[in-house]
Amino acid sequence: MTSLSNTPWDELEIGMEAEIRRICRADDFFVFANITGNMNPKHFPRMKDLEGDDALQEPVAPAMWVSTLVASAVGNKLPGPGTLYKSHNVEFFERAHAGDELVIRVRVTDKLDNHVARLACRVDTTEGKKLLRGCVEVYVPLERMDYQAEEIPGLIVHKHVHFDKLLAEAEPLPPIRTAVVAPETDDSLLGALLAFDHTIINPILIGDEARIHAAAKAVDRDISGFELIHEPNQRMAAALGVRLVHENRAQAVMKGNLHTDDLLGQVVKREGGLRIGRRLSHVFVMDVPGLTHLLLISDAAINIAPDLETKLDITQNAIDLAHSLGIAEPKVGILSAVETVTTKIPSTLDAAAISKMAERGQIKGALGAGPLAMDNAINIGAARTKGIRSMVAGQADILIAPNLESANMLAKELTFIAHAEAGGLVIGAKCPVILTSRADGHKARLVSCAVAALHAHRGQFL
Incomplete structure (x- = not known):
């Protein structure tokens, strides 16, 4: 619990100063983007679509985010709890980046009518970089307030950096030939196609040809360049996928739109399955x-x-x-x-x-x-x-x-x-078996393929 105290109007004097410090974090910029709707890629890390020096820099702190830090100095320090904003006028100079430590300072310059105070404000990095200069006018509380700030709810930024790393490791490897069994819906087909787009797998499509083409049309993809084996019976399609592994035509098997039992039943068969002794x-x-x-x-x-x-x-x-x-x-x-x-x-x-x-x-x-x-x-x-x-x-x-x-x-x-x-x-099994759920999103299917590719290459299957 944080203890905060204010300086009421009668005790406020010209020349009073206050200071706070804050380290810039990339997560702060994601939160700010969600609050404001500002999706400028300059403010996010891993800017894959940018070229040159910008692609190598830490994300740039949004200028308006930097300016909001002045409000924390005013609301927490001087005048402190009970203060309300009247106006905010600032000018920006250099830029802050993720990892910079910022120093936010405010100083009382004038006491105006109606309990309004004017404060000069400035924000710099601890290394001396000049970020912001300006002034704010605030309504100063009339009475002293000692405030015990309760813990406010925390925030978790939903980003998946570990999966991004797996994808980055899998993409440079030679794509693995993958028997995709019954990719007869748009979701089950698109997962395999996305993995192909990321150079992770080369899919061999096995199933009902008409349904697979209908699924391709639904996701607006041309699959004429892929090997497609017509087998409308899903259990037989699963058996065919397993056989392709034995024939060294496939290095992995991927579940499409069929029951898990139909696929695994062929994988675990004692004769002709993919078992290697371990459960x-x-x-x-x-x-x-x-x-x-x-x-x-x-x-x-x-x-x-x-x-x-x-x-x-x-x-x-x-x-x-x-x-x-x-x-x-x-x-x-x-x-x-x-x-x-x-x-x-x-x-x-x-x-x-x-x-x-x-x-x-x-x-x-x-x-x-x-x-x-x-x-x-x-x-x-x-x-x-x-x-x-x-x-x-x-x-x-x-x-x-x-x-x-x-x-x-x-x-x-x-x-x-x-x-x-x-x-x-x-x-x-003899090879990785990619077992996805009908509830899985595209990212989950893509990452499952990346995991299979890494296991195929590093697990000495190839």
């Missing part, structure tokens, strides 16, 4: 606003109630994918409802066993800890409050859920409540 599992790769790293969650789509042996494969699959995504030694949190081992909750026993196996090298390439509840797996403050100290607690890169229901709910809560973006991949 298959699904991994959500999530970009959660406010989280400083990617978050992998498994298994949310295939293994309903996995036993300990299956959980070991689920865990190793997720670790292998994390390696492909550039996480050299991922931290794996084995989840349960509590962080203590108890026979009353069987998942705590599995978690403890997996944690010990990771410690002894039976699970390779990661640090593991469990059982962990969700709070102390992902929040280091919660872990310390409960006295849990490990290299994993509070900073897990991978979350292994007790069962399919809990993993699925966790991933979808992050997507639809916390505004995370999610990509999905089936791991443990």
